[in-house]
Amino acid sequence: MLNPISMTQARELDRAIGAVDDTFPMDEQSFRTFYEATARRLWSYLYRMSGNATLADDLLQESYYRLLRARLSEMSQDYLKNYLFRIATNLLRDHWRRTKIDPPAPPEARAREPGWTLASLSGEMDAHADLVRVMGDLKPRERELLWLAYVEGSSHREIAQAVGLREQSVRGLLFRARTKLARLLRRHGVVSEVVQR
Amino acid sequence: MSQARPQQCEKEMLVARGARTGLWDPELEQHAATCPACSEAALAARMLNEMRATDEAQARIPDPVLIWWEAQLLAKRQAGEKATQPIHLVERFACAWAVICAAGACLWQWHAIRDWLGAIGSRGVRAGADSLGGLVAHFTRLANQTTLARSSPGWSSGLLMAGGAGILLLVAAFFAVYFSQSQE
Numbered sequence: 001m002l003n004p005i006s007m008t009q010a011r012e013l014d015r016a017i018g019a020v021d022d023t024f025p026m027d028e029q030s031f032r033t034f035y036e037a038t039a040r041r042l043w044s045y046l047y048r049m050s051g052n053a054t055l056a057d058d059l060l061q062e063s064y065y066r067l068l069r070a071r072l073s074e075m076s077q078d079y080l081k082n083y084l085f086r087i088a089t090n091l092l093r094d095h096w097r098r099t100k101i102d103p104p105a106p107p108e109a110r111a112r113e114p115g116w117t118l119a120s121l122s123g124e125m126d127a128h129a130d131l132v133r134v135m136g137d138l139k140p141r142e143r144e145l146l147w148l149a150y151v152e153g154s155s156h157r158e159i160a161q162a163v164g165l166r167e168q169s170v171r172g173l174l175f176r177a178r179t180k181l182a183r184l185l186r187r188h189g190v191v192s193e194v195v196q197r
Numbered sequence: 198m199s200q201a202r203p204q205q206c207e208k209e210m211l212v213a214r215g216a217r218t219g220l221w222d223p224e225l226e227q228h229a230a231t232c233p234a235c236s237e238a239a240l241a242a243r244m245l246n247e248m249r250a251t252d253e254a255q256a257r258i259p260d261p262v263l264i265w266w267e268a269q270l271l272a273k274r275q276a277g278e279k280a281t282q283p284i285h286l287v288e289r290f291a292c293a294w295a296v297i298c299a300a301g302a303c304l305w306q307w308h309a310i311r312d313w314l315g316a317i318g319s320r321g322v323r324a325g326a327d328s329l330g331g332l333v334a335h336f337t338r339l340a341n342q343t344t345l346a347r348s349s350p351g352w353s354s355g356l357l358m359a360g361g362a363g364i365l366l367l368v369a370a371f372f373a374v375y376f377s378q379s380q381e
Contacts, residue, residue, distance in 0.1 A: 024272070028265050035261040044252035057257075061264060068268040131244055150213050150242040151249050175205050182237040185244070 025072045035064065038081055042088055045147055049092055049140065059095070063088045082154060086162040089144060096140075130190040137184050142177035149174055206234040216242035283375050290371060302336075309335050 026034065042063060046056035066087045067080070135143060144163055148154040159174070160167040206212075212229045215221045216239040229235040303310060313332045317325030 024268075028262075031265055032261040035264065039258040039261075040253040040256050041249065043256040043258055044249045047252055047256075048248060057259075060258065061267070064264050065268045065271055068265075069272055131248060135248075146241060147245060149210070150217065150238070151245045153210075153214055153217060155210075171205075178237055178241050181241050181244075185240065190244075 024068050025070065025075065026068075031068065034077065034080060037077070038084060039064075041152070042084060045085065045151070046088055046092065048135065048147060049089075049143055050095070055095065059088060059091045062091055066091075081152075082158045082162060085148065085152065085154070089162050090164075130188050134181065134184045134188055134190060138177065138181065141173070142180065145170065145174045145177050146181060204234055206232050206238075208232070209235055209238040213238045213242040215239070217246050287371075287375055306336070306339070 024031075039060065043056055043060050046059050046063075047053055050056055050059070063084055067084050070083065070087075072080070072083065138146070141163065145159060148159045148162055149156075154162065156167050156170045156174070159165075160170045163170070165173070208225065208228055211222075211225055212232075212235040215225055215229070229239050309332060313325065313328055316328045
């Protein structure tokens with residue numbers, strides 16, 4: 001049932017709702033183009049960081065809602081994408097803080113698409129499952145850093161903004177995370193060789 | 198064989214981009230094959246992008262139109278809530294103020310109320326209902342008095358005036374807050 005409202009309330013509502021359309025940083029067509037270019041990538045990031053497909057679905061939608069309501073200083077695609085991943089990273093952190101649980105390991109291996117394979121993988125059969133196990137041995141922040149750097153191609157400055165660290169710290173942490181990843185890959189036997197001097 | 202500890206390399210991010218996109222500069226590819234840091238970077242990029250490719254093929258993302266309209270609905274609802282917030286605040290303040298006034302009146306004229314309650318207790322509800330008219334008349338008489346000071350002892354007039362001024366200040370402060378919120 002609708003609550004009756006006074007004329008004053010109606011006028012206030014009309015003014016506020018009229019202002020909403022002006023607050024979105026992009027029009028529908030621009031949003032659609034941007035969404036189609038980024039949604040699957042963002043879902044993959046959220047899924048690998050949270051280990052939960054349903055949570056990834058929810059956070060994906062919430063990330064775009066927040067992006068649409070944000071007051072942005074810039075409208076370039078790169079800026080928007082980085083801002084989106086920053087929102088998603090913060091939402092993940094908020095979720096873990098709210099639920100007071102530790103971030104889970106990445107999801108278990110699923111059926112793997114046939115086709116392209118890693119050149120340096122030792123075996124085709126269990127490679128994907130091994131990769132998932134390796135990712136599970138990394139800390140959430142290490143996973144975030146590696147993903148943003150090596151999947152999204154974000155610069156150190158962009159990563160620093162996304163995860164809330166200083167740029168210099170990102171450089172060191174990323175180096176350590178990558179070294180740890182390579183060590184884990186060797187330990188799990190996923191990779192047969194990494195170039196040695 | 199001792200394993201070299203990879204150092205950071207300035208070409209790492211370029212190598213990672215090559216591994217990610219498959220677009221290699223021959224010179225860079227040659228470098229990646231011999232540099233431990235770049236080799237690790239290329240490996241990390243390939244591995245993680247393999248995962249991303251698998252996920253992207255399986256992801257079921259909602260239609261952008263749905264996201265767009267839901268975002269609009271959410272924004273409008275929040276704007277509406279924000280716009281009516283000061284009005285609801287005033288309503289709550291008015292209700293609280295009415296309760297305080299009623300409680301104050303009851304305390305002030307407790308002797309009359311007590312007599313009325315006593316009438317109900319001793320002579321029944323019917324008699325209580327009859328004497329309710331008397332109670333109402335009592336309050337009406339009080340309301341018709343021109344000044345509060347006439348019904349109060351002289352020493353309390355100053356106290357009443359100070360209290361009244363305090364209440365006026367409180368109401369003025371409240372409306373100042375209300376109007377500042379309305380402007381926002």
